[in-house]
Amino acid sequence: MIQQPITPEDEHWDTVITPHRSLLDLKLKEVWRYRDLLTLFVRRDFVAQYKQTVLGPLWHFVQPVLTTLMFTVVFGKLAGISTDGIPPMLFYLAGLTNWNYFAACLNGTSNTFVGNQGIFGKVYFPRLVTPLSVVMSNMIKYGIQLLLFIGFYVYFLWKGAPLEPNVYILLFPVLVVLLAGLGLGSGLLITSMTTKYRDLSVLLGFGVQLMMYATPVIYPLSEVPERWRHLAVLNPMTSVIETFKYGILGHGTFSWGNLAYSGGFMVVLLLLGIVVFNRTERNFMDTV
Numbered sequence: 001m002i003q004q005p006i007t008p009e010d011e012h013w014d015t016v017i018t019p020h021r022s023l024l025d026l027k028l029k030e031v032w033r034y035r036d037l038l039t040l041f042v043r044r045d046f047v048a049q050y051k052q053t054v055l056g057p058l059w060h061f062v063q064p065v066l067t068t069l070m071f072t073v074v075f076g077k078l079a080g081i082s083t084d085g086i087p088p089m090l091f092y093l094a095g096l097t098n099w100n101y102f103a104a105c106l107n108g109t110s111n112t113f114v115g116n117q118g119i120f121g122k123v124y125f126p127r128l129v130t131p132l133s134v135v136m137s138n139m140i141k142y143g144i145q146l147l148l149f150i151g152f153y154v155y156f157l158w159k160g161a162p163l164e165p166n167v168y169i170l171l172f173p174v175l176v177v178l179l180a181g182l183g184l185g186s187g188l189l190i191t192s193m194t195t196k197y198r199d200l201s202v203l204l205g206f207g208v209q210l211m212m213y214a215t216p217v218i219y220p221l222s223e224v225p226e227r228w229r230h231l232a233v234l235n236p237m238t239s240v241i242e243t244f245k246y247g248i249l250g251h252g253t254f255s256w257g258n259l260a261y262s263g264g265f266m267v268v269l270l271l272l273g274i275v276v277f278n279r280t281e282r283n284f285m286d287t288v
Helices: 028-033 035-049 056-078 088-109 129-158 167-194 199-213 226-234 236-249 256-280
Strands: none
Touching: 028 035, 035 129, 056 088, 056 129, 088 129, 088 167, 088 199, 088 236, 129 167, 167 199, 167 236, 167 256, 226 236, 236 256
16 A cells, blocks of 8 residues: 655644744734743743742832932932922832833843743744733732832822822823833843844943933923923933823823823834844844
8 A cells, every 4th residue: 555645735733833024923913822821921030030039029119118218318308309399209209110110121121032042942932922021020010119109109198298199190001001112112122132232231221220310200300401301302201200290299291292202102112122023033043
């Protein structure tokens, strides 16, 4: 009996791995198929970070409190920078809570290729799962720090501080999406470039710190001189931080136009980051 040769039409595979050719194929359906792996990575990122520490997740409370106290002394007492009549402790914490989430997403995702080259070289899964897990695990930390901010907020409200929350507080979910998108998009671009230019990983820490001082975290936008204010608004994080402060504290600057600019910037940056990331993953093992 002669066995007939198997033709490609007779073969049925569960998964077919092919080169990524389409520029606009973002592989989002494939990421959804691996959502269980995404959940596993989120748990790993959160648990492993504090597994052998004494305070564990309490560091999420300690770090912003110590930083806020330092800002209160240096910028509030010594430099005398205005906080729009808001208690300095609450003003700085409002900015730091949101900035820390953005910075954590940026720093975590910017190390995706270099930090995971071991597992990437051994098994296949959508590489985009890894930076997404960083964003989601940091959202848990963001929620913890947000609880700390709410605790201080209730305290100062009880003490009679001039806080005037308004309807713009309902934009909070939008602000979280903007923070996550800006951090993820920036991180995807940087991790794609660090496969060839390792110097970027060294400069990143300094760049993030410098960008924080270019964002109204330790000062209100109203304190920026008029001739420089348009440059400050070009920073997409500016309107995000200012909108959060305006909605929950009742002081600050709010503009639908500036917020729309941040939203458009985030969408373009995120799409560009995913496209460049997907193109880089095809041959990054040859350059890492």
